Amino acid sequence: MTIWEYIVGAVIILFALIVIAVILLQEGRQANLGAIAGAAESFMDKGKARTLDAFLSRWTKIIAIIFFLLVLAGMLITEFLGAK
DSSP, X not given: OOHHHHHHHHHHHHHHHHHHHHHXXXXXXXXGGGGTTTOOOOHHHHXXXXXXXXXXXXXXXXXXXXXXXXXXXXXXXXHHHSOO
16 A cells, blocks of 8 residues: 555544534434423524534535545545555
8 A cells, every 4th residue: 555545544534533523513403392392492592503503514514525535536546556
């Protein structure tokens, strides 16, 4: 294996862990059902949660695209620069 394969592989593992962490930080879709059961939330808490969820959702998409491109780059590096 070439040094580039090791570098891309390590970065792919790093981005995989980041994607997992960002997804786990997001609030579940059913978490907003607390209002049905009578849970009290202030107006500021709702806006803050939406903003954080929107931020995490946006970064999940960005990191997933970068992850996909890294996997594609790793495949191309292995195909064209790998030991034959």
